[in-house]
Amino acid sequence: MIFQPMKNILHFLITAAFSSLLILVTGCGKSDAPQPNPPTTPGTLKTAKSTYTIGMSQCNLGEPWRVQMNEDVKNAAAKQPNLKVIFKDAQNDTLRQRSHVEEFVSAGVDLIIISPKEAQPLTEPVAKAMEAGIPVIVLDRRLLGDKFTCFIGADNKKIGKAAGQWIVKKLGGKGKIVELKGLMTSTPGQDRDSGFREGLAGSQVEIIFEADMKWLEPDARKEMESALSRFNKIDLVYAHNDPGAHGAYLAAKAAGREKEMLFVGIDALPQEGVSYVSQGILNASFQYPTGGTEAIDTALKILKGETVAKEITLGSRLFEKDNVANGGQPLP
């Protein structure tokens, strides 16, 4: 039996130790990405130039698409013996990403690739990096103004429109479809919706049911079940991402109605959309390219002193059953 005061002190100590541990864990618990963070001595690399160090700041590795982006950057960089990439994951925290940029500047990297979480708070840190003489490639999401070297990204609106036009053609100009939307407070969700409606314009294709499934497969399945119980005939399901389309397929299959309709998704990640198309689960998936490979190509050009375009728009690819084995078909 411990004395009461001693017990209190012990209790306090344990609580204190535990909460500091917790803060530590909350801080770095999510760092699942390879994050080699070797001490970089400023200046030395600049003079040597035998190898270049690139700092890559990813806004959130919680999304498979962004994991794929890092993978693409890593694979492309691995082919260049003189490139070393330092990966950092901001875990969906703007301020953490801001400190990434500042850390890269003080570490004296040769180039920064950033896939920013938000435009406003990251515009200024990137501008400061540019002032320090470090070129910055902005991937996927935009920053404000023009204080960066190059922006690489795909156009969600264009992809949504292409999906709409493909659907109109596939359905022969008329039909009843379900739209399962991504988070409608996010720009990709809004663009994939507005582009899609542009693509449908002028046809007799009618959206009979629409719901926000927040990019989540279980939610997509739930919403699709509701659509199935309300409508006896559905010709096609358009989901803003492939897991959403897969969820819809599972709902339709459980109701024995998966043969009645087509399923179309977006993103075409190798392990998701492309795999679903080759298994015959989805009828089509439109690729939303990560730009990881292009970022490294562009980085090389910049480091060699070549001039690059201020803005590079990535092309998309369409994956269907008959072209999936050949790596899809590029969209115009």
Add this chain to the structure above:
Amino acid sequence: MSKMNTQSARPSTIVRIWSNPASRALLALFLVVALGCIFNADGAFYKLGTHRDALRQASVFGIMACGMTLVIITGGIDLSVGSILALVSVSFALMSIHWGWSAAVAIPLCLLIGTVCGGVSGGIASCFRIQPFIATLAMMVFARGLAKTISGGMKVSTAVKNPDGTYHNVDVPGIFRFIDGRVLGGNLSMVTVIFIICAILTWIILSRHRWGRQLYAIGGNEEAARLSGIPVVLSKTMAYAACGLLSAVAGLCQAAQEQQGDPEAGGGYELTAIAIVVIGGTSLAGGRGGIGLTLLGTLTIGYLDKILSINAVPEASRLMLTGVIIIAAVLTQRRRKS
């Protein structure tokens, strides 16, 4: 069906602490169902399939809420259930899809993982008298990190990576199809059956077993329970372990229904599970409540969600409506009690 059970069982089962809150919880459920009858989405609400789907969807939450009820009755809280669900669904997918292990090995192992996670946070909370909120918060973060580590940050799906970076597809394991299947001529989802089994087992523990009584005693007055010879630390740890076990069961169901293990799955599920328990009428202060109430809470939340979904209510209005209805349900509980 479960509605009827509770209603007819109310007078016969002489558990006094149930009788009053149960009728309140039923009232909330009836209000929600009445809402469904008014906004029936062109008759979709009257279709059998709608109810089957509503129950399927609520089952995972219901299973977690059963475990949460055990913990809340002791006066504690468990925030780690959603992360344990993700950890188990990733483990289950890895074992069954990627490694091709038989379900007879994978399922007990997965259940063990959940039990250990729950037991560890519960043990830390009760042995060292750390607030359960903190201990389970730590487990919530840790288990999520572990799920991401073992899955490599990607969803574990039927597309398996080859050494050269390409993917090949494997079949969905039979056990996944079994759990995601249906019984009674396609009128009841297997996950709902699993939920009902979990509910019955926890009900037996809480109302018929000595350990269940001990949990109520601890929730009522922990010091008094200790003085009267109840092994408080052990009983409480076991409650968290059981909660972890049930989260693991929910994780198995989640993986089977998604046909993959998603390390991001279950985010925010802990709050839904707590809401279900509270709407049912189990007291957050501990010592009062039961599984029957949680069952009603599950149906209330499940039907509310389904009604909003078949009417294609926009997301923003859904969140606001859910908030209002949760408050309304909880207020009904309070007013009648005094």
